[in-house]
Amino acid sequence: MKEFKYPSIGMMLLAALLLLTACSTGQEETELNKKEAQADASRSTTPADEVPKAPRTAEDMISQKPGWLMKKHFDEEIEAVQPIDWFQYRNFYEKTFQPIMEKEIGDYFKKNEKQTSDEVYDYLVYALGSGQYKKFYEPLVSFESGFQAPDLPEGxxxxxxxxxxxxxxxxxxxxxxxxxxxxxxxxxxxxxxxxxxxxxxxxxxxxxxxxxxxxxxxxxxxxxxxxxxxxxxxxxxxxxxxxxxxxxxxxxxxxxxxxxxxxxxxxxxxxxxxxxxxxxxxxxxxxxxxxxxxxxxxxxxxxxxxxxxxxxxxxxxxxxxxxxxxxxxxxxxxxxxxxxxxxxxxxxxxxxxxxxxxxxFEIVGKQGVPLHEYVNKTSELSDYKGRLTDLSDREKNRMTNALSFLSSQKLIDDQTKEEVQTLAEEMNQVRNSHFQRVYETKSQQLEEQKKEIDSKVEDWKEKWQE
CATH class of the missing domain: 3.40.50.410 (von Willebrand factor, type A domain)
Known part of the structure; x- marks a missing residue:
């Protein structure tokens, strides 16, 4: 028969310490979850005077935070899905997100009646605005072709x-x-x-x-x-x-x-x-x-x-x-x-x-920018701009749908609906025009870099063929 040994005092203290730590961690996590839940719940009842002013410039909109409903309920990958997979966005939006959106904004405007057009717009951005512009804007604005001229011996x-x-x-x-x-x-x-x-x-x-x-x-x-x-x-x-x-x-x-x-x-x-x-x-x-x-x-x-x-x-x-x-x-x-x-x-x-x-011939095999490299780079550049435009248009469409719902529920009048719709479209145009200008500048730089390299190679060939 084995002799029973009592656990040492050190082992008992260690076990107690681990138990206390686990309990403390569990309590902290519970408190944190409660705070986050309270914060989410409070957003739908945020007083109108505490709703942040929505940005009105392209630069500020690019840096805006995601709307609270978007952050809580909308997967980022689905929000920014490419056009070829647009049905994923539509299906998720209509089946999952739109019912939640209508309930939350309905509750808010029932408690905050007679909002001005600017106040309605500010809340809709606060709830439905995209926070992903920066993710695609930064690689667009910092885009470089990476094209390199081939070695052209001139020694x-x-x-x-x-x-x-x-x-x-x-x-x-x-x-x-x-x-x-x-x-x-x-x-x-x-x-x-x-x-x-x-x-x-x-x-x-x-x-x-x-x-x-x-x-x-x-x-x-x-x-x-x-x-x-x-x-x-x-x-x-x-x-x-x-x-x-x-x-x-x-x-x-x-x-x-x-x-x-x-x-x-x-x-x-x-x-x-x-x-x-x-x-x-x-x-x-x-x-x-x-x-x-x-x-x-x-x-x-x-x-x-x-x-x-x-x-x-x-x-x-x-x-x-x-x-x-x-x-x-x-x-x-x-x-x-x-x-x-x-x-x-x-x-x-x-x-x-x-x-x-x-x-x-040192010229054999020399060429400027290979076609496949040029096509890949133009596609990459177009993708950044396309993602940004899609995010912008989808934000505007969410606001349009929200306005239609609010109007149907008599929570805003027709004039307010029209004014907010106009503002949403203007802000969408501001964003998209800015994205287009940056895209055109980068496209022009891409084309100029290609032409510069191609011209350099052709001049080199011509010189050595004379």
Whole structure:
């Protein structure tokens, strides 16, 4: 049998203290609830001379407290519900709130007869006014677009590049292997189309040259020497002209060997008169294989970079085997450029437009304010104004309904009803006009900020495209 132990004195004191605290808290809460209930009950019987003066300016109405009936009986979310869910407001108002409102204001005006129009209006605001204007007005009046211009390079490197004439030399492999087919067509035809598109998109004023190699003779050993010497500038270095350039690409077909090193050396000769302190020089090569004429294209690319022209060499390997890719990649690295490999028409087009062009155009992808951002911001701004206007109109409508009830019960005369109705409509107009002015100011600022950024981007594009 367990030995019974009496609780210690300390434990007994602690229990008593907790009990007293709970009782005290319960009594305080009860007293507080009683006071709040008394305050609510007294509002319906507030003497007319104690009803606060209703605000008559937009600024004061924005800061007004909620009507006592609104605070006690009307859920804030339902009062400010968006138009699409307006039925929630209507249903709650008609089924729940309106009967309470009619009873309370009826009781008040039975005890406070012969009120002036101003006194009637003041009490209706005291009972039915919205206290939510500030919640939506503050974000409206402090609204900022948040639009930011994209990074538009204007530093020393970009400035130097802009000041310099741009020279682009394109080397086209026309060796016999370019006759082969890949998904999308014949390699030679696809390469020509991609080069034409690339040249057409170069910045205005860029000097262009198209060198073709391997387009003479055949793949036989008897034709090797002749084919390896055949490197031709079918479009000499000059500003791009669509008709002449397309005629140049149509003047040759895939045929012989691959004198890649000699073609790079000839590109160096073309650019030798254009030092890098005054010109930006670039070499672009489309090839489907390695050097087959005994030259050293890696050494040629290094030499090109070492000269004062400092031309960057970029290469697209078109359906190249592993050994070819290794050599072409080494050539591009030696020339300070990039190498990519493609297998079909789509990959070739993508690399020409996505890989090469950004290195030439800093303008690619630059835009002003994206449409979705602008639409989101205008919607946000409209929502603030719409919420405020809805709150204002609903307050006026509650007062209109209250006036109709009071008139039907003969608690106010027709003249008083008309005067209060006019005042309620005037105050509604004061609020809504103020909200509209702020909204229009913010909308104009939004539009100006968008135009400023868009204009800045367009000016930047135009400057760099000249």
């Amino acid at each position: 020393k490197e970009s400035t130097e590049r802009k000041k310099k004439q741009q020279n682009v030399v394109m080397l086209m492999d026309a060796s016999g292997s370019m006759k082969a087919k890949v998904p999308g067509g014949v390699k030679m035809d696809l390469a020509k189309a991609a080069i034409e598109e690339f040249a057409a998109g170069l910045p205005k004023g860029t000097a262009v040259s198209l060198l073709v190699y391997g387009h003479v003779g055949s793949g036989s050993e008897a034709d090797q020497a002749k084919s390896c010497r055949a490197i031709e500038a079918v479009f000499p270095l000059a500003p791009y002209e669509k008709g002449a350039f397309e005629a140049a690409t149509g003047s040759f077909q895939a045929s012989g060997w691959t004198p890649l090193a000699a073609a790079i050396n000839q590109a160096a000769d073309i650019l030798s008169a254009y030092p890098s302190n005054q010109y930006t020089n670039s070499v672009y090569i489309v090839s489907d294989g390695i050097e087959t004429c005994g030259g050293d294209p890696v050494a040629a690319a290094k030499k090109l970079q070492a000269q004062n022209i400092q031309a960057q060499v970029n290469i697209i390997g078109f359906d190249v085997d592993d050994s070819g890719q290794k050599q072409l990649k080494e050539v591009a690295e030696a020339g300070g450029g990039d190498y990519v490999t493609v297998k079909n028409k789509e990959e070739l087009q993508m690399q020409v437009t996505k890989k090469w062009r950004p290195s030439l």
